[in-house]
Structures are given as structure tokens and as C-alpha cells.
Amino acid sequence: MKPEDLGYNESLEKYRVEHNLGGFEAGRVVAAHKERYIVRTAEGEFEAEITGHLRFTAKTREDFPAVGDWVAVSPFDSGLAIIHAILPRSSVLKRQAVGSSAEVQVIAANIDYAFLVQAVDRDFNVNRLERYLTICHASNVQPIIVLTKTDLIDRTRLEGIIQSIKARIKDVPVIAISNETRSGFKELQAFIRKGKTYCLLGSSGVGKSSLLNNLSGRGIMRTDAISRSTSKGRHVTTHREVVLLESGGILIDNPGMREVGIADSSGGLETTFESIAQLAQKCKFKDCTHTAEAGCAVLAAVEAGEIDRASYENYMKMAREKSHFEATVAERRKKDKAFGKMIRNIKKDIRKREE
Structure with missing residues (x-):
């Protein structure tokens, strides 16, 4: 089997070479079980783990390999392999x-x-x-x-x-x-x-x-x-x-998903509800919440039957989820930044005392 059979392309190969990963094989993650992965390469399938460096530098779950990822791996005759890097994701x-x-x-x-x-x-x-x-x-x-x-x-x-x-x-x-x-x-x-x-x-x-x-x-x-x-x-x-x-x-x-929480930062909500997003541009107030404001073009369209009420309610529910998620992420980043600053100050004080 060739890597191209699994979706490998010239862009990925160019990245692998330009980032000094030519000494590793390109493989695709075809299954994931917690932090153990099955990676398929031109040579076959290998059970793989990530390097300690990759684990240490990961800031969030998104920084770990996922099914579908292309990775740079070093396979061994034992059927095991080490994942050294994740190649750029197209989606x-x-x-x-x-x-x-x-x-x-x-x-x-x-x-x-x-x-x-x-x-x-x-x-x-x-x-x-x-x-x-x-x-x-x-x-x-x-x-x-x-x-x-x-x-x-x-x-x-x-x-x-x-x-x-x-x-x-x-x-x-x-x-x-x-x-x-x-x-x-x-x-x-x-x-x-x-x-x-x-x-x-x-x-x-x-x-x-x-x-x-x-x-x-x-x-x-x-x-x-x-x-x-x-x-x-x-x-x-x-x-x-x-x-x-x-x-x-x-x-x-994929496993069946009972919950599909929205973590949208790329305009997915606006694309799905394009008609609502376009009407929102015509609202009297730029910060219109589309709930009770006078001059709200979205509410007017709902009342006129131009926008399906159930669709509008679903949009509003997901918009609230999105806002709550973004606010929670921002608050966590603020706390992490404050904690990091505190650690740096402690280290600085320790160095001064040692001097």
C-alpha cells in the first residue's frame, strides 16, 4: 500500500522534508485508544506512542494525535513505533x-x-x-x-x-x-x-x-x-x-455521540444559519441579541414566518453555548497566565536569594 492510498499528498511531503522530518516515515493514525495509536505506513500497521517531548509540549487535547492525522514516525521490527510529530491538518x-x-x-x-x-x-x-x-x-x-x-x-x-x-x-x-x-x-x-x-x-x-x-x-x-x-x-x-x-x-x-457541544470559533454557526446571520446585519443595533430589541430584523423575520421559529430557537441555543464556551476558555487562559506569572516571580526570587 502506498501512502497516497491513504490520502497522502505533495503538500504533506513538502512539509515533512522542509521541517527535517525526512528521516522518519509518514504514517496515518487509523485508530486511537487513549494515548496509544495504530499508525498505518507503507510498510504496514504499528502500535505507536508519542515522544515525551510531544507530550510535554502539548497545551491542550488538540495537540495530541487524532484519528486521521498524518504523523512522522519511526517504526521498529517489533511492530511498535514512536510518533515524533503531527503533520499539518487540512481540517x-x-x-x-x-x-x-x-x-x-x-x-x-x-x-x-x-x-x-x-x-x-x-x-x-x-x-x-x-x-x-x-x-x-x-x-x-x-x-x-x-x-x-x-x-x-x-x-x-x-x-x-x-x-x-x-x-x-x-x-x-x-x-x-x-x-x-x-x-x-x-x-x-x-x-x-x-x-x-x-x-x-x-x-x-x-x-x-x-x-x-x-x-x-x-x-x-x-x-x-x-x-x-x-x-x-x-x-x-x-x-x-x-x-x-x-x-x-x-x-x-466514530462512536455514537450523545452530546454535540458547540466549540465554534470559525464561523460555522453563521454558515449553518446563513439567513439569520445575513438578517442580523440589518438589525438596528450592532450588539443586538435577537431576543427583545426593537428594530431586530431577525425577530421580525421570525414573526413574519420568513425564518422557521424552531430553527431560530436552535440557533439561539447554540449561540449561547458558543458564547459560554468562549467566555470559559478566556477565563481559564487568564488564570493560566496569572499562574505562569506567579511561577516566574517565584523563580526570580529564588535566583536572587541564591545570588
């Missing part, structure tokens, strides 16, 4: 880390397209789709909406679901499939191109693992039935993994 899918108000979790790196997977029989929720769209737009990843389990509902209901999506979400492909009958797979496979990287985003039990198995033509990921007692999907995938498809596409499966 980074991320969300607020679960259980942390000021940390970011990297979902996957170097993604070109994201399949946003929802099951039409129970999981369908446009608000959640808008959340996935926001993290995609913030990461410069092209989204494709995939509706699964279409064999479980009638055609009329399916068409109604598709129309409800298109009423709120513009210019994003919507593909309806069945993992049982393979309906819609030809349309889906038309989006898969050689050398491009795709990932699956969705809740547990929506059919992501079955979709991966069908696209790969192999029974790679184990699948479980829906729990009869809760009507919820059983959580099967517990880590991220890269699969090379026969078509030449590269597919990353």
Missing part, C-alpha cells in the same frame, strides 16, 4: 469535550466529507442535524445528510422528512438509504472519490456500523439490534477507526 472536526466546559475534543482530522447519519424511524431530529452541520462548517468539512432505515417507514412519511430537512437546511445533499435492501447506495457511492477522506457522524444505533460494513463490502464492525426496552441503539463502536474502501475512498467510523 479538524471537533466539539466541546464531554464533561468539560473549556476543553475541545478532536473527533477526527483531515476529513474532506462527513456523512451525517440519522435513522428515520426514531432518531430523526433537524435540530441535531444543524448541530452536526455547524461543527462541519467550522472545520471546512463538506456535509452530506444520510437518512437510514428507510425500509421501516412508508414513502409518504419519508418524503415528509426530506421536505422538513430541505425547508431548514439549504444546499446540503440528502440521501435516503436502507442497509437492509441497499436502496440508495448507488447514489451514496457516487459521492465517494479515491483519495478523499470521509467520516460517519451520528448517534448510537442509527446504522453507522452497518453502513460501514456495506460500503466496505466486509463485516468489519459489529452491529447490535435496537434495545426493545428503551428503543435506543446499543453502543457498539467504542473508538475511531479508518477503513480503506474498494472505491479508493477512506472512511472513518
Whole structure:
């Protein structure tokens, strides 16, 4: 297998050479388990760890390798390898880390397209789709909406679901499939191109693992039935993994995400809710909160039925999450800066005493 088969390109090779990493091999992280990684190179797969220097200089979770990353590694005959550096990322899918108000979790790196997977029989929720769209737009990843389990509902209901999506979400492909009958797979496979990287985003039990198995033509990921007692999907995938498809596409499966916290600093929210963002420019006050102000163009459009009220409410909820996250990060950085200053002063005092 050549590195190019996994998405390696001239830009990455140029960086590797220019930054004196030519003595290491280029490999792609295809699976991650805490701080141990599986890296695939032209020579095969290796179980890898990062260097102490890389661990010491990491300031946040984003500085650690993630599935999809290209890394400079030194492999050994034992099947082990050491990761010395992470090569530049073309995109980074991320969300607020679960259980942390000021940390970011990297979902996957170097993604070109994201399949946003929802099951039409129970999981369908446009608000959640808008959340996935926001993290995609913030990461410069092209989204494709995939509706699964279409064999479980009638055609009329399916068409109604598709129309409800298109009423709120513009210019994003919507593909309806069945993992049982393979309906819609030809349309889906038309989006898969050689050398491009795709990932699956969705809740547990929506059919992501079955979709991966069908696209790969192999029974790679184990699948479980829906729990009869809760009507919820059983959580099967517990880590991220890269699969090379026969078509030449590269597919990353992700664990089901119960929470999709917004950590948007790149305009993803504005892109997802483009019509609201454009109307906000017409508000009477520049600092309009779009809640109760006179002359608010957004509220006027909602009252006139020009903006879907549910979409507006979802936008406002995510905007509050974004503001809270950014404020929390800013406060943490302020505290870290003060702590660093205190440590420097202590060291300075110790040096003076020693002199």
C-alpha cells in the first residue's frame, strides 16, 4: 500500500522534508485508544506512542494525535513505533469535550466529507442535524445528510422528512438509504472519490456500523439490534477507526455521540444559519441579541414566518453555548497566565536569594 492510498499528498511531503522530518516515515493514525495509536505506513500497521517531548509540549487535547492525522514516525521490527510529530491538518472536526466546559475534543482530522447519519424511524431530529452541520462548517468539512432505515417507514412519511430537512437546511445533499435492501447506495457511492477522506457522524444505533460494513463490502464492525426496552441503539463502536474502501475512498467510523457541544470559533454557526446571520446585519443595533430589541430584523423575520421559529430557537441555543464556551476558555487562559506569572516571580526570587 502506498501512502497516497491513504490520502497522502505533495503538500504533506513538502512539509515533512522542509521541517527535517525526512528521516522518519509518514504514517496515518487509523485508530486511537487513549494515548496509544495504530499508525498505518507503507510498510504496514504499528502500535505507536508519542515522544515525551510531544507530550510535554502539548497545551491542550488538540495537540495530541487524532484519528486521521498524518504523523512522522519511526517504526521498529517489533511492530511498535514512536510518533515524533503531527503533520499539518487540512481540517479538524471537533466539539466541546464531554464533561468539560473549556476543553475541545478532536473527533477526527483531515476529513474532506462527513456523512451525517440519522435513522428515520426514531432518531430523526433537524435540530441535531444543524448541530452536526455547524461543527462541519467550522472545520471546512463538506456535509452530506444520510437518512437510514428507510425500509421501516412508508414513502409518504419519508418524503415528509426530506421536505422538513430541505425547508431548514439549504444546499446540503440528502440521501435516503436502507442497509437492509441497499436502496440508495448507488447514489451514496457516487459521492465517494479515491483519495478523499470521509467520516460517519451520528448517534448510537442509527446504522453507522452497518453502513460501514456495506460500503466496505466486509463485516468489519459489529452491529447490535435496537434495545426493545428503551428503543435506543446499543453502543457498539467504542473508538475511531479508518477503513480503506474498494472505491479508493477512506472512511472513518466514530462512536455514537450523545452530546454535540458547540466549540465554534470559525464561523460555522453563521454558515449553518446563513439567513439569520445575513438578517442580523440589518438589525438596528450592532450588539443586538435577537431576543427583545426593537428594530431586530431577525425577530421580525421570525414573526413574519420568513425564518422557521424552531430553527431560530436552535440557533439561539447554540449561540449561547458558543458564547459560554468562549467566555470559559478566556477565563481559564487568564488564570493560566496569572499562574505562569506567579511561577516566574517565584523563580526570580529564588535566583536572587541564591545570588
